[in-house]
Amino acid sequence: MSPAEADVPDAGEPTEALEAVLGLLRLERTGHDQCTGGSLDHLSGRVYGGQVLAQAIVAAGQTVADAGLPAERLPHSVHGYFLRPGKLDRPITFEVERLRDGGSFSARRTHAIQDGLPILSMITSFQERQPGLEHAEEPPEVPGPEGLESSADLFARYDHPAARFFARHGAFDIRHVEGSIYVPRGRSPLSRQALWMRSRGRVDGDQLLHRALLAYACDQVMLEPVLRRHELVWTSPGLSVASLDHAMWWHRDVRADEWLLYVQDAPSAQGGRGLGLAKVYNRSGALVASLAQEGMVRVHAA
Template identity: 65%
Template sequence: MSSRVQRVLDTLSIEQVGRDEFQGSSLPMPHGRVYGGQVLAQALLAAAATVPDDRPGPRLPHSVHGYFLRPGDIDVPITFAVERMRDGRSFTARRTHALQGGQPILSMISSFQLEQPGLDHQDAPPDVPDPEEIAVSGDVLTALDHPLGTFWGRYGAFDIRHVEPQIYLRPATRRTDVQHVWMKARGPLPDDEVLHRALLAYACDQVVLEPVLRRHGTGWATPGLSVASLDHAMWWHRKARADEWLLYAQASPSAQGGRGLGTAQVFDRGGALVATIAQEGMVRLP
């Protein structure tokens, strides 16, 4: 397994310290703040660890709704306190608080469902080039003299490939909120459906707000740019693997008041819609 992927898996491997309490560490981010996708994935895994293992099958997460309340400190352990809100015949609901120093840095409700038959339809996937036809976006970051660029370029656990020109170093020449990104883990992962769903939550936080920047003709290297995740919603529709190519079809319906909304539909290689994501973030320019 790739050392990059193993590093993330080790971080997501939280320790149970009480019936409904868990503890985890953080990736060594260069700015000293906890990566939002990491704490989101850890909170989901903590909630999942309290869900009953039904027969003939498990209850899998189908949605999360969370708020990032405070920046986390990578040097302080995170406590995940899970509240058992409901265990119904088909659905289970959990509230998870991620805590540092007794203060919540994330508050999230997740819902789990026993797999059942029902109505089935989906949007069609966009027509875009295959990932093999596109350069690895992170390659431009490996030689960059910037702490975040160095971290994601050399230690990022996901192979990310932008169909449209990436906006890491400079803004796109065309102002649009349309963005398509292929993404997969840089190595094989265990056959654990909950882990794969958690890793989708982990990975999407790297790109979900990029359509906001693209729409306004700016990029990650813009001097004075300040971006922070505020809240996150995610729905899983069908099974998917994070170590196989997934296409994020992204947009930004609105930006106002120092906030921008990013959305994504996630399709697998066969065209199945596996997840939908929405995140609002603080986006401020000088």
């Protein structure tokens, strides 16, 4: 990734799908430490995990912004558990507990509630900008996104319910370096992959919004290295996948509407669970985030 490669067209005007996601993250404040949000349709028939994760980050961030602190504090880490499947036809209430506002850090616990029960429980830590030691791992050498197949082009070629759904509702352009695993194709059993991703349109918003959008986007690809290792694709018969927990660390500012490189691996799968890891780099090669997610991965006999 050379500096010249950074001179690429921006993401353009937001698509209808991206506008829908942005609208979803504009939560309604219903109390001092409470707000409410809706859900977008999802192919699984339940609330998409990345959606409720991003909404919970925004909800927690609002209580930091109004805490009267002397400087802006941004989320630097999240640890959450997906406890129950969310219902698409029910609103989600986000209840935030103010755990601590220290000299540099703030901590919030957020519960996403439906029908009186938590579907997500999450702790987010925030920090004001401070100087300190600085280093980061370099990204691997991979082809840039311009020469790779867009997920939008791929979905447009297939007459399949999943392809039609994501062609219409996909808010992010995803481009796999090793070839996608949306449909069967030639592949090798590797537990690693790399892909580029950015929103389908410019995003005018602050760092809280862009960091929440990164959380929204990453949930849809975190377990793909597990599938790739076992030569599965998203349309494999009998495949059942669900996120169990999610950990995320933001190291530097990030923009969801600029190309981001995900370098992923799956060190283990066992007992119907798989672990996905990812490092996320911006186009200039800076490490902006690290992620870990464990999920249920089962293949039922046909």
